[in-house]
Amino acid sequence: MSKIVVLGGAGAQGLFSIEALLQRDVFDEIIVASRNVERTKQILDEKFDSPKLKAAQVDVLDKDSLTNLIKDADVVANCTGPYYALAEPIIDTVIDAGKDYVDFCDDIAAHEKIFTPEREKKAKEKGLKIIVGLGSSPGTLPLTVVHASALMDEIEEVVFYLAISDREPEGPAVLHHTMENFIGDIPVIKNGKRDVERDFEGEVYYDFGEPFGVVPVSSIGHPETFSLPRVLPNIQNISIKLALYPIEIQRTLKTLTLTGLTSTEPIEVNGQTVVPRDVTLTLLDKVTPRTELFENEHPEPLSSSAIEIRGKKDGNEILFKTLGYGNMGPATGYPLAVGAELLAQGKIEKVGLMVPGT
Template sequence: MSKVVIFGGAGGIGAVASKTVSATDDFDEIVIADLRGELAVDLASSLDHPNARGVSVDATSHESLVKAMSQATVVCNCIGPFYRFGEPILRAAIEAGVNYVDVCDDLDATERQLELDQAAKKSGICAVVGLGNSPGLANLLAKFGSDELLDECNSVDIMHIHGGEPEEGPAVIKHRIHAMVNDVPLYIDSKFETVRLLEESGQRYVEEVEFRDVGTYPVYPYPHPETITLPRYLKGLTRATNRGVVFPISYFNYTMEVVREGLAKLASSTPKSEYPIDEWVEKILSRREEFLAEAGIEGPKGCLKIVLVGKKDGEVHKFIFSVSSSADGAGAGTGIPAGLGAILLARGKISGKGVFPPEGVVSPLEALTLASELLPKLKFGGSSGSVDFPLHIEHILPGGQSEEIPLSF
């Protein structure tokens, strides 16, 4: 009997992960665990799975978490913000002896989770942290390019954009604020350079980027963990950056304005734990619909763009990966990879013991192949038929010519 528990399974990302794991017959039982028990029950009843059920869980209670994991094969954690919930839920999985995957996108939380490596090994579990979009799919595509397309990968620049989702919960805004008030490590010339998104140090790395299916927008340094994990696994890497933005840009600018004004009112010695985050979140969300309407945003879109530069046969090559959608945003882009990770763990395709970033233990080809198989069944973006895998790879040859790399899974 195989059982998966999706924590935060009734949320925007967790619901997608729940639908993804229900699209195969790998699990005999699917448990959607959420603080909002009624929503979890409703979602479970909507899944095409005979043994899906919803339960209420309190993520602030260690006992509640461990109890919900009882007899599980895999735990898939989608509860944010991860700087608060990432480490405690992983600790519960280690105690319960259950394999684990999450979508942690907070660098400081990832560092704390990676420190649990020995505890996870002792428990005999495999924990994959940050298997969402960025981090997650970004790590796997960088690994794929480094292993399959290049002899040596020298630089990885990760850029991401999303917006227009039906709603954004407080946890999403808290993560965004967290990114604006914390250090952002960029790996430049084989050493780490620390910047801040809202300060001059970070503004130096802002640039306009064209995103497939979305448009051209400025991207800002983000404290996502790829910049600290990729250098450990990609041979020859001397540069790793992560930059992102949310559209409409007026909404993102307003978020920065609220945070700047909020910080200006605080004493410099005020600890981050005492920042009035909830007040800032309420202020930001109160105007979200206004900004969406003014910009004419009618639905979600998103794009993950990764630029790899390295050497093949002694010559410099560039590969540009774009995973995009003109109909889906952060929920699908993050929840699908998490669900894929849970399935691969259940199948024994991820077999290391300890705590790993995606590029440390997940086969990019196996994950991409599984994604291409499941996307037609998931039918996101209102599709009623087959969905092509939305990955495009552009190859810039040493002479400057451009070609598209055909995909076959």
Template structure:
């Protein structure tokens, strides 16, 4: 299997590529992106480690870098034409998601990304008929949130007999990457794509499922959920794809949204920044730089880590409905994640698209959200191997 990793030298992309290196059925990996110098350095390290580990099947596969400007459609199509599978980590996805998926479908290549914006998610799902025509299997949003979160939602929801509400939520304090030696310093003028995504989510209306209808609302709306055994949790809404895809898996769903946990003390600051962007007083990129400034990010993350409840997992799924004819709720989370922070928790799930495809677990053609086509138990069995000796510690709790 020949793999094109678009954005493969970025933080999440590097994690996906490293994971893909461990699959013996992968014959070649092309690390493609606009930062050719970074890609070359990353590829050099990968090839050096491969040589040092010996001439085994798992590590003798070639890895090479490719300069690729994804806005050049001819170059994009040519790069895709030469491979079997496209892994797309190039964000922000509200800019690049639709055109890259479209190119993969037109070239007849299987595709997976980590799209975390709801707007392109809606548009990409509309490409499913064309993907079926070209015998393409595409999974969008297979990262942490969305991705792991969607599959945790399935575990929570299916623990009940009927489900009417699903909430996925995550800790902002976990949205940091460990330094793997390749991250660009903030003072080089690079804009962090994850920060751009967050500002985009906070400064525009978000789509959620409420009372059985898709509606657009302001982000950072506060709510409380009574999570089994963990108690009452505060959630602030955010515009992630889970809210617009989970009703495809659970058509009787009435309410669904995604949100952040543990931001009580900084929510007003986030609202101020988002309001300035929404009013045109600050550009999205400038707001993203403000969030990722070394001193402000360190202070914010330290404060979050000190103030949040340690027993609350970093990523949770909550479902409410009925069990045995009585009102009930269920929750799901993982206790352990791969080392490396947000990058690995996002990139490794994307790489798992490869064995899921290779082993025949993804038999349908079309464009899908993770919960529509992936068996959570199969996914977490694969994910466990990257989480240390105890695995992910998948936990499902119910109360009624």
């Protein structure tokens, strides 16, 4: 009997991982865990009809509770967010419990906290396989760069371009993730070294083709600037640029930032201490679906990704370019399911902390 525990598997992205896991017979039992077990049961009953599925209650930050939940699991898959707040303690509990692990962590701050020599040593000593960031971005998109590297003698620059519609299914963690990684100092790789850009400093226009067309994209802090150098250390320049669609949303976010409403610095308002970003997130979370505030009809498919990889082959300049369209949910959730299955089947030989491509 093969068993997987999927933390946050009833969320907007995690449901696609569950869908993919049910399409094959690698796991005999799939435990979907969250804080609200009744809500999880309701969602699973509405979406699926499988005896393999069971709902469980857990507080992922309660070490004893999580340890008890995963004690009989072969693999732990983590779909909870925001990762910058939850990934590190979850991984510590998983390592202490001696379990293999995979997530689609897309927060660079989480990656930087997770990959420590002490944690790496502990995972290796226990023979564990801990895969961090196996979704789309990061995940399959950086793997495309690894593929391109085999076609070139050297890679000089990689730029990821992402366009995401506000009509994509999203959980509450998505807003927090966007604020955390779009605002402030944005990590990039310039001339082979880590550097930073200020929010919206690197704004350019990029043509995604129809139905998006030419839209403004701005640098976003994303794990590729951390993970790709671990796989391909000689890349000189790496950046990730994002467009929120419709473009009025991106312009609104830029205005909020310029006016200080996305700041995390506390301020006094009528004798009360408040954090501007917390207020903004609360209001955005309660507002009418944001795309409906604008006249634009949302495009189908809902999201787009492009990669431009510049390098050399036999002394000649090479441009390797990809452009794709689709939905963020399956693009994120399906790779995690594949990774979990490979772990359960023993097809991943390397042990320790790893990113896709290592």
